[in-house]
Amino acid sequence: MSDVLELAAVSVVRGAKTLLDKVDWQVNEGERWVILGPNGAGKTTLLQVAAARLHPTSGMAGILEEVIGAVDVFELRPRIGLSSAALANQIPEDEKVLNVVVTAAYGVTGRWREGYEKADERRAFGLLNEWGMGPLLNRPFASLSEGERKRVQIARALMTDPELLLLDEPGAGLDLAGREDLVRRLSELARDESAPAIVLVTHHLEEVPPGFTHAMLMRDGGVVAAGPLTEVLTAENLSETFGLPLAVSANAGRYTATARH
Ligand SMILES: Nc1ncnc2c1ncn2[C@@H]1O[C@H](COP(=O)(O)OP(=O)(O)OP(=O)(O)O)[C@@H](O)[C@H]1O
Ligand SMILES: [Mg+2]
Numbered sequence: 001m002s003d004v005l006e007l008a009a010v011s012v013v014r015g016a017k018t019l020l021d022k023v024d025w026q027v028n029e030g031e032r033w034v035i036l037g038p039n040g041a042g043k044t045t046l047l048q049v050a051a052a053r054l055h056p057t058s059g060m061a062g063i064l065e066e067v068i069g070a071v072d073v074f075e076l077r078p079r080i081g082l083s084s085a086a087l088a089n090q091i092p093e094d095e096k097v098l099n100v101v102v103t104a105a106y107g108v109t110g111r112w113r114e115g116y117e118k119a120d121e122r123r124a125f126g127l128l129n130e131w132g133m134g135p136l137l138n139r140p141f142a143s144l145s146e147g148e149r150k151r152v153q154i155a156r157a158l159m160t161d162p163e164l165l166l167l168d169e170p171g172a173g174l175d176l177a178g179r180e181d182l183v184r185r186l187s188e189l190a191r192d193e194s195a196p197a198i199v200l201v202t203h204h205l206e207e208v209p210p211g212f213t214h215a216m217l218m219r220d221g222g223v224v225a226a227g228p229l230t231e232v233l234t235a236e237n238l239s240e241t242f243g244l245p246l247a248v249s250a251n252a253g254r255y256t257a258t259a260r261h
Pocket of ligand 1: 014015017019037038039040041042043044045046
């Protein structure tokens with residue numbers, strides 16, 4: 001079994017709709033994956049499975065060498081860092097930035113009890129500093145810009161020192177400078193050997209951070225291609241994934257795609 005993720009024929013069905021269709025996927029320690037695919041392809045659903053927050057309808061999901069269905073997910077979840085829009089929406093408006101991060105240690109949003117361990121507060125403060133958010137630690141989360149919120153969410157996802165980091169569209173809503181800042185930070189994280197395995201969902205090839213090692217392309221709940229990044233991010237694969245003829249170019253580890261006319 002792969003040490004981080006081992007998905008075999010994982011399907012998720014809701015009513016008449018197949019959200020994931022027999023997905024096979026292996027992720028090993030040290031790997032940095034990017035997942036691309038059109039709206040509705042099933043990327044967020046796949047991340048929910050990988051985060052032990054959604055049970056497959058059929059198939060086998062192995063996460064950090066535990067099999068879903070045979071493990072207490074509440075013990076597994078702290079080993080996985082997740083940043084997603086759905087999670088951000090659960091953060092109370094007046095929640096202070098430091099608490100947004102600290103509460104991850106307790107698997108909750110909303111500071112629901114006093115007296116957190118000092119060590120936890122120190123770790124949260126350290127992470128916020130690393131992500132350039134130290135000066136804003138007492139600001140209400142709701143008052144932050146989109147870029148600032150994204151960095152706080154990543155710091156929160158890293159709070160439990162996870163073995164797997166899942167980031168669902170951390171670049172959404174960022175301006176050009178914000179995107180470039182995020183790509184640089186994620187690129188540094190990718191090259192940090194002590195960092196967990198990373199899975200990043202994005203809509204934009206421009207957001208693939210240099211240093212990422214693997215890619216998966218999804219369409220209609222299925223996998224179009226998966227494997228080493230340079231082999232997967234080809235014009236042919238991306239054209240099939242997005243259903244239009246694309247030209248793809250790579251320059252100094254950065255990718256871009258444009259429609260071919
Ligand atoms: N409970 C549900 N019942 C029926 N369909 C659902 C349900 N939840 C999600 N879907 C559908 O499953 C499909 C996959 O959704 P998912 O959120 O995984 O896509 P995605 O690749 O993350 O898309 P996006 O890029 O827009 O975020 C979508 O068509 C969505 O409408
Ligand atoms: Mg999504």
